[in-house]
Amino acid sequence: MPKLNMVQAINLALRQEMAKDKNVLVLGEDVGKDGGVFRVTDGLLDQFGSARVIDTPLAESAIMGAAFGMSILGLRPVAEIQFSGFAFLILPQLEGNASRIRARSQGTMSAPMVVRMPYGGGVRALEHHSESREATFAHLPGVKVVIPSGPRNARALLVAAIRDPDPVVFMEPKHIYRAFKQEVPEAEEVGIIGQAEVVKPGEDITIISWGAMLRPTLKAVEALEAKRAARVEVIDLLTMSPIDARTITESVKKTGRCVIVQEAPKTLSMSSEIIALINDKALLYLEAPVKRVTHFDVITPYFGRENLFLPNPDQIEAALIETLDF
Amino acid sequence: MPLKEIASFNVKHLSILDENGQWDEDLDPKLSDDDLIKLYRAMVKGREADQRMLKMQRQGRLGTFPPTTGHEAVICGATFATRDDDWLVGSYREMPGRLMRGEPLERTLHYYNGREEGSALSAAHHLMPIQVILGSQLPHAVGMAYAMRYKGEQGRAVVCFFGDGASSQGDFHEALNFASVWQAPVVFVCQNNQWAISVPLACQTRSQTIAQKAIAYQIPCIQVDGNDALATYKATKDALDRARSGGGPTLIEMVTYRLIMHTTADDPSKYRSADEEKTWWDKDPIPRLFHHLKKIGVWDDQKQALLEEDVKNEVNQAVKNFESEVDFKPDAPFDHVFETPSAALEEQRALFLSNLRDSNNA
Incomplete structure (x- = not known):
């Protein structure tokens, strides 16, 4: 099996889906000749031509709106927003139309489209290039929100997103675009949207994270397990919406303890929702309050301070210990 | 270096039949008698x-809606220039055009009675459902036009309606x-109806x-x-031929x-004069075409009397159908979030439904 980084794995998903289905096309700023600022769409223009790999004018709302129009007539556009910090410009189209067309038309129309966007910190970028705003999108009924955590699931989930009958926001943790490689089979692999993955089973405590936070989480778990007898169950959320309540609930019922790690600000975030969900479904199984390790409710600082604000393995390990010892 | 003029532009105005009955036969689109009558009929029916909707709204039989009175030449003339397989992408002031496409009036009534079922047949008539965010449909x-060409559907086109207010939006x-x-x-x-609710075009x-x-966009x-329905038809036809x-x-x-009014919820006397309205009632597109025909x-x-009787009956029938259709599934919103409802949605x-049963039993 070839070993690919996440950029290459996403490129593979796009290439294979475009080869397979003529209705799949990509559009966005610099996606053609430049292959995207992160090279995710590299080589697609040469292989599929400019009618299917569209370098658009610089206007996020129209990228989203035009992709929506294409999807209405049966195409499966994959729109790229260059950085998620600019994705607020797509909200009027996403919330206003793509998320609603199925309801608005009573199921007679739909918007099978994907919006890809790199998100998150850790790449020493400028303002608006480091945020984690997944909860903003996950709050919208009618929108699915997916965040892969590595090359293999990025590829499989993007294939699933492209084939999904509903609009999918696909957020790519750019911090780990090239951080590591995984074996990614050339043969088709289709992820399941709405399903979290138990990355590592355990009995004593559950830890939930997603995207770029999975790696520091695993590091903390490794450090903890080297010191203590506790066995940690690690859940990679993968889909923010619709959330996999079952996997979370089953795990927390088993362990009675839970820590959530996220790169996003704390208030009204995915972790808030997960705690509410545990409250609904597994409160009486809890042996300790659910603990969170998050960014702070501040404007994401520039990279001079950025790392001070991102969860790190030491903080995660401390949260695990505190919750175990409660 | 002397300044050079590197580009110059002009804007033309098309008028074929004016409010005084002056008719430019050279510019006339030369519609057949049958077509002229069809176009006129669509305007009268609109x-x-x-x-009728206005009366129903005042009687509490319909919710707030944006009337189309005065817009008939724009909507009907433009729609008449389209083929049935061209898509019409409108906002919310195109009702007469929707009727021309065969979408039953009942659907519009359902829509303005607060039910999404009003848009359930739109796609079958190549109509986008009513879209309320100004300019968002452009x-x-x-x-959609890109998709048509991409799929090799040569000769198909999209007509997109919007108002003067929407031309200020970024999406435009x-x-x-x-x-x-x-x-x-x-x-x-x-x-361009010159008023965005209370804001005149000059603002x-x-x-x-x-x-x-x-x-600015080389369009x-x-x-x-x-x-002037002859002019709106001709301009749209020419543009469609080009597309x-x-x-x-x-x-x-x-x-x-x-x-x-903008919608039945506002009162134009608050922001514009009766005199101004009067000058435009004198330009009403329907009598203008009537006299010309x-x-x-x-x-x-005699034909006019028959037509009026006819459209009244059609509207009556639509209202009757609308008021007798009671099929209404209260939990339909859960069906249309995703193609397959998630487990959480089924739980909700x-x-x-249990809340509903409780309140029905109470």
Whole structure:
């Protein structure tokens, strides 16, 4: 099996889906000749031509709106927003139309489209290039929100997103675009949207994270397990919406303890929702309050301070210990 | 170095039949008598339906809605120039055009009675459902036009309606730019009724015309007398011919007037004068075409009486159908979030239905 980084794995998903289905096309700023600022769409223009790999004018709302129009007539556009910090410009189209067309038309129309966007910190970028705003999108009924955590699931989930009958926001943790490689089979692999993955089973405590936070989480778990007898169950959320309540609930019922790690600000975030969900479904199984390790409710600082604000393995390990010892 | 003029532009205004009955036979689109009658009939029916809806709204039998009285030449003329397989992408003031496409009036009534079922047949008539965010539909029209060409559907095109207020939105400008760069087969029809609720055109833009905004995007444009159905038809037909043959988009500004309120929730006397309204009632597109058809011998008072009777009956029947259709599934919103409802949604549906049973039993 070839070993690919996440950029290459996403490129593979796009290439294979475009080869397979003529209705799949990509559009966005610099996606053609430049292959995207992160090279995710590299080589697609040469292989599929400019009618299917569209370098658009610089206007996020129209990228989203035009992709929506294409999807209405049966195409499966994959729109790229260059950085998620600019994705607020797509909200009027996403919330206003793509998320609603199925309801608005009573199921007679739909918007099978994907919006890809790199998100998150850790790449020493400028303002608006480091945020984690997944909860903003996950709050919208009618929108699915997916965040892969590595090359293999990025590829499989993007294939699933492209084939999904509903609009999918696909957020790519750019911090780990090239951080590591995984074996990614050339043969088709289709992820399941709405399903979290138990990355590592355990009995004593559950830890939930997603995207770029999975790696520091695993590091903390490794450090903890080297010191203590506790066995940690690690859940990679993968889909923010619709959330996999079952996997979370089953795990927390088993362990009675839970820590959530996220790169996003704390208030009204995915972790808030997960705690509410545990409250609904597994409160009486809890042996300790659910603990969170998050960014702070501040404007994401520039990279001079950025790392001070991102969860790190030491903080995660401390949260695990505190919750175990409660 | 002396300054050189490197580009110059002009904007043309098309008028074929004016409010005084002056008719330019050379510019006339030369519709057959049958077609002229069809176009006129659509306008009369649109007016009848609109006035009936107004009464129903005042009687509490319909919710708030935006009337179309005064817009008939814009909507019907433009729609009449389309083929049934062209998509119409509108906002919320195109009811007479929707009827022309065969969408039953009952659907519009359901919509303004607060039920999404009103839009359930839209796609079958190549109509986008009513879209309320101003200007938001313009990029959709461009994407749809791109998709048609991409799929090799040569000769198909999209007509996109919006108002003067929407021309201030970013989506208007972004869509025109995309359409131009892509040379998409789309015709943008601005229903310039000169009032965005209470804000007159002079506060909306300092541009002499809305048409000229296309020039910045290298898109052909024209301003049309929007109360002249022959002109609105001809301008749209010409633009569609250009789009169908690969000539790209066009912006048509149709200057008309909203003769009554923006929606049934506002009172125009608060922001504009009765005198101004009077001058526009004198330009009413329907009597204008009526007199013309009489003058050229395709219409008479007897035919008019029959037509009025006819459209009244049709509207009556639609209202009757609307008020007798009771099929209404309260939990339908759960069906249409995703193609397959998630487990969480099914759980919420169960709660919703149990709440409903409890309140029914209470």
